[in-house]
């Protein structure tokens with residue numbers, strides 16, 4: 228199973244194709260839209276959030292609310308293209324020579340602007356000197372279509388009782404570093420309704436944090452950063468429940484589930500670190516506090532704790548999968564940083580138009596989506612299935628066997 232996305236942030240639309248979904252998975256556009264609107268949650272987003280209202284159009288692959296085994300084709304128009312301000316249809320014109328179009332020649336530190344221009348030669352015609360082509364494809368606008376594509380796979384997981392959720396645990400200086408600090412609240416939600424209960428609870432906070440006091444402090448911190456012309460990063464945790472034993476493998480490095488989950492997070496713009504289970508803390512603690520004792524209850528295997536985050540030897544062990552991602556601060560700041568003009572080489576301060584102050588809450592929902600995708604791919608590798616019915620039978624038979 229694979230997917231591809233295309234489209235520029237300020238072009239007409241984003242498109243996506245999901246290939247390899249079994250036939251018979253229940254999916255409707257509303258299922259996809261649920262996660263698209265969740266991606267816009269979060270205090271600290273910029274002006275673009277007021278313009279976009281993402282609603283997917285399904286152009287192929289789904290009939291009578293179920294997949295057909297054929298590629299699923301998705302379309303998301305960019306509202307900004309027409310509504311934002313006059314000019315995107317000209318700036319992003321497919322034809323012509325761009326005569327009269329304003330060029331962006333001050334690359335922002337921390338964004339893809341300069342390296343993208345160096346790699347693709349945007350210091351010269353036909354596009355340059357202009358970093359616009361880099362801005363428009365490196366932009367996390369692309370994550371809207373990624374969420375849409377991954378949401379199709381997520382419906383397959385949901386129909387098998389597998390849920391993926393997330394919550395934010397740190398925004399800049401406000402937050403916690405040790406999972407022990409939130410495990411009780413999180414685990415109560417997981418026990419009540421799996422990872423879906425976790426994400427539904429987090430969605431009630433403007434910053435997707437568990438706990439009102441933490442949320443309020445985080446919002447004040449974001450307000451202060453904005454006032455100072457600065458931006459913030461943070462940390463979020465993604466949890467998957469109902470994941471069967473046996474996804475991934477130690478047999479080759481690139482089949483390890485933990486490695487693949489790390490790539491799922493780091494594939495998202497501005498994500499800079501990943502932890503699995505206890506993560507960094509595991510490096511500080513003795514083995515007796517890190518390894519989860521094995522239990523046997525009747526014919527069921529279990530663990531007394533879940534410091535491993537649900538993966539041992541690169542294979543899911545039936546415990547909730549737990550991964551955390553760290554997002555760096557947004558590179559576009561009101562407070563100028565040093566740069567140089569692409570056209571003249573002259574030293575200049577960066578220029579600011581608009582931007583998010585923080586997008587950690589949004590990134591946490593994108594990470595849910597990409598983690599769900601990896602789980603779905605690993606599930607199909609283990610169980611196969613041209614039809615959803617056959618896949619479900621195999622998963623359920625394995626679950627019943629309890630091994």
Ligand SMILES: Cc1cc2nc3c(=O)[nH]c(=O)nc-3n(C[C@H](O)[C@H](O)[C@H](O)COP(=O)(O)O)c2cc1C
Pocket residue numbers: 273337338339365366367370495496497498555557558559581582583586589590593
């Ligand atoms: C959901 C989301 C929203 C983002 N919004 C912005 C933004 O408004 N302004 C900005 O400069 N960068 C934003 N970014 C970060 C840039 O996309 C990212 O830093 C850039 O593509 C360079 O990639 P890198 O940080 O991985 O090097 C956002 C990222 C995500 C995940």
Ligand SMILES: C=C(O[C@@H]1CC(C(=O)O)=C[C@@H](OP(=O)(O)O)[C@H]1O)C(=O)O
Pocket residue numbers: 236273274275276279307365366367368369370371496581582583
């Ligand atoms: C459009 C989205 O995020 C954008 C990601 C982004 C970036 O540089 O990554 C820059 C901003 O875009 P603009 O320059 O148009 O304000 C964000 O709004 C989105 O998440 O859908």
